[in-house]
Every structure is written in C-alpha cells, then in structure tokens.
Amino acid sequence: MINALNNYNNSLLNELNKTSKQISSGKKIATATDDALAFKKYIDLNTDISLYSRLKENITSAKSFAQYTDTALGSMTNTMETFKTKLLAYGGSIHSQTSREALVNELKSLKDSMMQLANTKVNGKYLFSGSDYKNAPIDLTGNYNGNSQKLSLHTDVTQKQEFSIDGASLFLGYDRDIHSRVSTNIAKLDQNALLETPSRQTYITDKSSISDLTGLQNGEATFYMSGTQPNGDSFRHKFTVSDIKNTKVSDLAEEIKIAFNNEVNVELSSNGQFIIEDLKSGNSKLNFHMVGSTANVENISDLGNAKKFEFVKTDTNIDSTTSESMNFQKNGNILINNIQQFISVDSGFATSSTKLSEVANGSLLGKTLNISGKNINGQDFIGSITFNKDTTSIDLGNGTFELNHGADAFSYKELTEAMGVALSGVTGGSFEEAVLNSEKLVDVKINHRGEFEIKDLTTSMSKMDFAIFDSNVGVYNQESKNGSVLTFNSNKAIDMDRPSVNIFEAIDFAIDAVKQDLQHPDGTRIGLENNRGISGSIDNMSHIIEHIIKERSLSGAQFQNLQYTEDRSDALSINMKVAQNDIINVDYAETSAYYQALTLNYQAMLASVAKVQGLSLVNYL
Numbered sequence: 001m002i003n004a005l006n007n008y009n010n011s012l013l014n015e016l017n018k019t020s021k022q023i024s025s026g027k028k029i030a031t032a033t034d035d036a037l038a039f040k041k042y043i044d045l046n047t048d049i050s051l052y053s054r055l056k057e058n059i060t061s062a063k064s065f066a067q068y069t070d071t072a073l074g075s076m077t078n079t080m081e082t083f084k085t086k087l088l089a090y091g092g093s094i095h096s097q098t099s100r101e102a103l104v105n106e107l108k109s110l111k112d113s114m115m116q117l118a119n120t121k122v123n124g125k126y127l128f129s130g131s132d133y134k135n136a137p138i139d140l141t142g143n144y145n146g147n148s149q150k151l152s153l154h155t156d157v158t159q160k161q162e163f164s165i166d167g168a169s170l171f172l173g174y175d176r177d178i179h180s181r182v183s184t185n186i187a188k189l190d191q192n193a194l195l196e197t198p199s200r201q202t203y204i205t206d207k208s209s210i211s212d213l214t215g216l217q218n219g220e221a222t223f224y225m226s227g228t229q230p231n232g233d234s235f236r237h238k239f240t241v242s243d244i245k246n247t248k249v250s251d252l253a254e255e256i257k258i259a260f261n262n263e264v265n266v267e268l269s270s271n272g273q274f275i276i277e278d279l280k281s282g283n284s285k286l287n288f289h290m291v292g293s294t295a296n297v298e299n300i301s302d303l304g305n306a307k308k309f310e311f312v313k314t315d316t317n318i319d320s321t322t323s324e325s326m327n328f329q330k331n332g333n334i335l336i337n338n339i340q341q342f343i344s345v346d347s348g349f350a351t352s353s354t355k356l357s358e359v360a361n362g363s364l365l366g367k368t369l370n371i372s373g374k375n376i377n378g379q380d381f382i383g384s385i386t387f388n389k390d391t392t393s394i395d396l397g398n399g400t401f402e403l404n405h406g407a408d409a410f411s412y413k414e415l416t417e418a419m420g421v422a423l424s425g426v427t428g429g430s431f432e433e434a435v436l437n438s439e440k441l442v443d444v445k446i447n448h449r450g451e452f453e454i455k456d457l458t459t460s461m462s463k464m465d466f467a468i469f470d471s472n473v474g475v476y477n478q479e480s481k482n483g484s485v486l487t488f489n490s491n492k493a494i495d496m497d498r499p500s501v502n503i504f505e506a507i508d509f510a511i512d513a514v515k516q517d518l519q520h521p522d523g524t525r526i527g528l529e530n531n532r533g534i535s536g537s538i539d540n541m542s543h544i545i546e547h548i549i550k551e552r553s554l555s556g557a558q559f560q561n562l563q564y565t566e567d568r569s570d571a572l573s574i575n576m577k578v579a580q581n582d583i584i585n586v587d588y589a590e591t592s593a594y595y596q597a598l599t600l601n602y603q604a605m606l607a608s609v610a611k612v613q614g615l616s617l618v619n620y621l
Helices: 002-025 036-091 097-118 167-171 191-195 210-214 249-259 412-424 431-438 503-515 533-584 588-614
Strands: 152-154 160-162 181-183 221-228 234-241 264-268 274-278 287-293 308-310 329-331 334-336 342-344 368-374 380-387 392-395 400-403 442-446 452-456 465-470 494-497
Touching (some): 036 097, 036 152, 036 503, 036 533, 160 533, 167 503, 191 210, 210 249, 368 412, 380 412, 412 431, 494 533, 503 533
Antiparallel strands (some): 152 160, 221 234, 221 287, 264 274, 329 334, 334 452, 368 380, 380 392
16 A cells, blocks of 8 residues: 555656646646657647748748839830820821931830830849749840749649749730731722822722722622631632622622631721731631732632732732742741641640641641742752651652651641751651751741741851642632641731730831831832731730730739738748647646646645554554
8 A cells, every 4th residue: 555655646746746847837848758749749830830931931032023023014014005105196197207217216215115124133033034034035136035934932732823924925925805807918099090080099998899999991800819717717719700890899898708707807998908807806817818810710820911909918029829839938047937827726826746637727638738949058949748647758859758647647846857857958868867967957946926937057148948838729619619728828918916916026017117107008018018007006006015914913913812822821820839839838827726736635645645654553453
C-alpha cells in the first residue's frame, strides 16, 4: 500500500510541476515530448503560416507589377485616342504639304510614345515581354520579341495566378467580337458621267448601272469572283450581265452576297469600292477577289486581250486577273504570304503541327498544289505536291520525294520543309537530308498569325520568289465552283479590319496614309496597294483602342484576384495563429483551477500517507 501511495505521490508531483511550468511559461507544450500529436499540429501550422507569409510578399510584388501595367495601359489608351483624334481632324479638312508634314511628325511622336510605353521596365522587368521579361518586347521597327506566356505565382501547391499582360496578346492579339471586313481597292468612277459635256467626276453608287460601272454601251459583262466564305469554304463564282443598262451595281453587290452564301453584308464606299463584312464575329477566313471582262470564259487565263475591269490589285506589277497564283510579297530577304492559315474561331491559327486537312476546303485526297518561283540562286523552278491516301508525292524541281504522310496526315511543318528545300536549291539525298541542308540556307516558318515567313539566310537582298496554289486555280466551271482546296496568297481585297490586331503595323499604315494623303484604299498607288487609307485607319484605331481597354480590364481583374488572394491569405494566417494559440497557449483560469485541484489532492494524499505511516499493531489491539 505504501508503494501505491508513493507512486501516486510521484504522479501528482509530476503533474503539479508540469502545470506549474505551464502557468509560469504560458505554454501548454514546450517540446515534442510534452504532447507529440499537439506539437506536430503546431509545427505544421507554423510551416503553413510561413508559406502564407512568403505568399503575401509575392502578392505584394505582383500587385505592384499589375498596378504599373494598368498605368502603362491607361497611357497607351490615351495615346491612341490622341492618335485617332488627329486622324479624324485631318480627314475632315484640306491640308497643305506643310501641315501634312507637321501632322506626320506629330503621329510619329505618338508612335514613339507608344513604343516607350510598350518597353516599360520596372524593377529590372519589362512589363510586356511575357515570361521573357529581361528583353525589351518591341524593337525599333515595331516587331514583338517577347513570348505569349504570362507571369504567374503559386497560390497553393496546385493553383497558379496570373498577374501580367503578355505582349503577344496586347500587340498582336485576337478579338472574338470583331467582324472581318475587306474592301476592293480600285476606286470606281461613273464612266458615262465622264463622257458627258461637261464631263463629271462622280463615283458609282448602288443605283448606278453596270454600264456606268464598265463604260460599256452594249454587249455583256462577266464578273469572275473567288475567295473564302466565313465558314471556310472556298468558292469561284461567275456572274454574267446581259442587260448592262438596266442591271444595277446593287445587283452585283447582291451577287457577291450570294457567292458568300449570304453570310456577309456588302456595301459601297463613297469612292465606289465594295466593302464586304462577315455577319459573324471572330472569324478570320474571309477573302475576296473579283475581275470583270467583256469575255465569258471557263478559265480566267483565256481572257487574253479582252477588255477587263479591275476591282482588286494588291501589287501594281501584276495583272488584275491574277488571284491565288500570285507570288509571296518580298521585302529584302524575306517573303511573306497574305492569307492567314486559320482553322476555326475556337482553334485559331494554324501552327507547324497543324494538319493541312484541318484548314483545307474539303478533302485533300487526289488534290495537287503547284509551286513555282526562283531559288536563292535566282534559278527558276516549277514543282507540285500531290496528296494520296497514305503518301504525298513531292516534286520540287530540284528533287522528287515520297513522304509517308497522306492527305489527312500531311502537316504544315512538312510543307515548310518542302518549301525550304525548293527555295534553297539543294539537290541529292533523302528528303530528311535535303531538309537539313536547306535549313542552313533558308528559314521557313509559320508565325503566330498563321502566315508563312521565309528568310534567305545567305543575303540581305534575296533573288528568291515563291508561289503555291491549287492546280485548278482560275477555272470557272461547274466542277470548280467550290474553289481552291487551300489558299496561301492572293491578289485579294485588302483588310479593313480583322479580329487579329498588329498595333505598330496599323500605326505605320496610318502614318503612311497621311504622308501620302491617301484618304481611301488605292490599288494604283505603288507601295500603298494594301494600305486601308485614312478612313480605314480611323476605324482600325477604334478597334485597337477597344483592344487595349480589354487588356487593361484583364489586368484589373488580375489585380482584384490578387487582392482577394491576399485577403484570403491574411484571414487564413490569422485563423492558423489562433489555432496555434489554442494548441500551445495556456488557459490561465482553467489551468489555475486545475493546479488548485491538484494541490488539494496532493495535500490530501500527503495527509493520508502520514496517517498510514503512523499506524502500528497497537491500533488493532
């Protein structure tokens, strides 16, 4: 019994000492030996509190980055608003050469401001270079050199939160709420009014007759149309007018709508140009070419010396009948096409991994693409690419190859490789060997907007030319009404607006339009064939301003999300610290009461021990 009391005594004494330490230190546990489970919970909470503390530091930095971004975007919006206002003022009045030059200088100054804002750098990071924030996003020519990756931070183990606007989205973005609009670029005067006495210079309207449009007094006129409908289907459409006196230009506009399957709106501009607008937004497939003639033929190449009526000319050096067989545009040592390879509104532009069949108008099986041009040595070449079921036959002029990818599997990467081999002029070996050798001489890629960029690596002024087109191009009969299976480059109606933007290119177009006093598109002006003019630039500036505002709204949403995450982090940290306190801190009232109870028990136990130890045999006699 004495041993039992001693054990109880030691237990009470230990508990008293433990409780006494808790009261004096204010903590329930000091080491893991006090309470292993509680101590582990405390350490885990401490780790989480440290993580949220670091997260708060990162969020503070990210919020600062987002605020600088918002400020820069706000300044961009104001700059572009000023740019647009000056264009509006210029378009509404007559200017002398001196005032025009002064305005050009003002616009150039605004462009410089935009470039400086685009290259804003804060704490060693460029705001709009994407994740490549150490390099300036915009070079001296307005080209974007960053990437399309936004900066982000981890808000927990699995979640990330973005806090930047990448320049690819800002300067070269895509707006799904914008309708594609294209325009013919040959102004059309009333030909009969010119014959009047006195002669009158007036542009055709939708009420003008086909006779007014063409100048014909008898006979018939045939209009040859080709292009791509909004749904991606190519078409070739022929419209023959026999009664040229009583058929109106509005009837021709209606026929254009029919060619587009009534999926577009067609109107006439103030200088007699046809403007075609996609009824649906976000689509970038719309394209159009048209030429008229007094001859009715099944192949446009057979027009010969027949009288022609021009509507579109994107290069003053080509015949107006040229459509999809036109050479790529050359600038020094770079070739580029003008038809974006667009998959769909949901999928966007083609990349090197995209299959041609994903973009094609119908099946590629049995179809042939013709290629022609000059290689980097200035030597002419003619070739073809024919799509079979399981293979593709390639004749590049400097070699023939059979690739093990058929109509459904042939990709843009393989197409760019074939183009490179043809343009490099390399010969001999397998296709793979030819590709490796050509890559040292010619760089062929498909850019972020689905356009081909071909660069001669051997010189700054290249001799190369290139064209690629459907073998049935120019054919207008029942079998060819569905148009080309693929279109890469065309003498097409110029872009007035597209869902895609290129801010600095648009600014340059506007400055050139003012410099040359180009109010409307004009395919007869050398070097300005593809310029949308001042009137078109004003509308395009509105699109750009809206685009920047959208990006600013996105930046604002990012900031708000960061603020929410910070608030949530602070709340969680406070709750964790409360939980920590509950685990480790002593409740003085409870612990003191427990200590008093232990003390009474201990004193009672001591009294009991004393009584037991005082007992002898005499007590029982």
